[in-house]
Amino acid sequence: MVIMNRNTSPISPIKKEYMDEVYNRTVFQDYPDVELGQLKDIYAKDNNLNVDEIELASGADEWIQKTFITLGQKGIMTITPDFFMYKEYAEQLQLPFYEVESEADYSFDFDKIVKAIYKKKPSLFILSNPHNPTGLMFKEDELQAIADAMEAMHGYFVIDEAYIEFGKEYARPDGEHVLIIRTLSKIYGLAGLRIGIIIAKGETYDKVTRINHPYPLDHVGMNLASVFLEDKAWVKEYANYQIEARDMLVDAFKQVNQVMSVNDSYTNFVFTYGDRALSLGRYLEENGFSGRFYEEDNLKETVRYSIIKHEDYPRLNELIEEWLKNQTIKK
Structure with a gap:
């Protein structure tokens, strides 16, 4: 996982x-x-x-x-x-x-x-x-x-x-x-x-x-x-790795911004919400990527995802694309 x-x-x-x-x-x-x-x-x-x-x-x-x-x-x-x-x-x-x-x-x-x-x-x-x-x-x-x-x-x-x-x-x-x-x-x-x-x-x-x-x-x-x-050199490289990971995370989830809301991020996570956010979150969880779900009433239709290793993004992108193919996009 x-x-x-x-x-x-x-x-x-x-x-x-x-x-x-x-x-x-x-x-x-x-x-x-x-x-x-x-x-x-x-x-x-x-x-x-x-x-x-x-x-x-x-x-x-x-x-x-x-x-x-x-x-x-x-x-x-x-x-x-x-x-x-x-x-x-x-x-x-x-x-x-x-x-x-x-x-x-x-x-x-x-x-x-x-x-x-x-x-x-x-x-x-x-x-x-x-x-x-x-x-x-x-x-x-x-x-x-x-x-x-x-x-x-x-x-x-x-x-x-x-x-x-x-x-x-x-x-x-x-x-x-x-x-x-x-x-x-x-x-x-x-x-x-x-x-x-x-x-x-x-x-x-x-x-x-x-x-x-x-x-x-x-x-x-x-x-x-x-x-x-x-x-200092390693601190900078280490920080840049995470910022790049954040940018990769945002790019991955921007694929679904036609069917749910996906915020820009000034953190190490991405926030998604809308009536299909849980569907995507459960699909990713079933396939090995565990996001953050909430019990609070005002967050029940939201999922938050934090950064992962760079090498894990190709599989994440594949799963998001697979899920999206089964969604009807409202016009």
């Missing part, structure tokens, strides 16, 4: 020779002070960030939890659909949770979102950009509208940029009330190391990091991530 439901990389970023270097760098009997600083320095330099405005934790999920704990006591608001763990973490923390529904085509009315903010007055608004599950990116003025509304409410706006390296650069809303969450799990392929990044400023940075652990990550994981990120 070719797995297309995890949004992870289909190939490993880690070379065997990295392991000897990691062993030589790691002082197992000491606490990982040096390693934490080194990894932060590398990431900050690579991304043109102020190292004093970033911090690391165990995956982006931990930063979602920590922002909710420290900044979300009067309620969390998001859009739906979006990353399902936002709701899960709010419920774990017994925080008020509000959702603004998408339109039928999975677009969002930002006037409606802003009105909901003023009505419910949450202390934190979170969304993913690029967006999970649609794969699209929001417009700068749309994000700014949320940022302005949350600032007026004396609240915070968290942008979850898990897939940003697959997307395009954009002008982010500015201000101490805006926080960015990132991860090394997607374009960098290090999901197993669980390394998440928070980017914040001033008092907001102090608030959200005050409950971070003194040693949030282990020696080996941080050294392995650092060795990988120092291998």
Whole structure:
């Protein structure tokens, strides 16, 4: 079975020779002070960030939890659909949770979102950009509208940029009330190391990091991530492989855009929806390609597919073509 439901990389970023270097760098009997600083320095330099405005934790999920704990006591608001763990973490923390529904085509009315903010007055608004599950990116003025509304409410706006390296650069809303969450799990392929990044400023940075652990990550994981990120040529080649895989994925599913909706993608997956999306998804699953199906009412007629190895695309294309031949195209 070719797995297309995890949004992870289909190939490993880690070379065997990295392991000897990691062993030589790691002082197992000491606490990982040096390693934490080194990894932060590398990431900050690579991304043109102020190292004093970033911090690391165990995956982006931990930063979602920590922002909710420290900044979300009067309620969390998001859009739906979006990353399902936002709701899960709010419920774990017994925080008020509000959702603004998408339109039928999975677009969002930002006037409606802003009105909901003023009505419910949450202390934190979170969304993913690029967006999970649609794969699209929001417009700068749309994000700014949320940022302005949350600032007026004396609240915070968290942008979850898990897939940003697959997307395009954009002008982010500015201000101490805006926080960015990132991860090394997607374009960098290090999901197993669980390394998440928070980017914040001033008092907001102090608030959200005050409950971070003194040693949030282990020696080996941080050294392995650092060795990988120092291998600049391979990092670029590895990222390009995945971006090419994403483009191949989009091209494969654009074959069926006459019988269902297929979004463009600024992520490592493609989102399909419509009354025949499930039919194609089941056909592919029966023939060895497992996409992501949903139980949520607003996603029951959607299927999401993540990138696969380049050599698996010819067979995927064949199966999509076979399925399409049996479909009646409405004119």
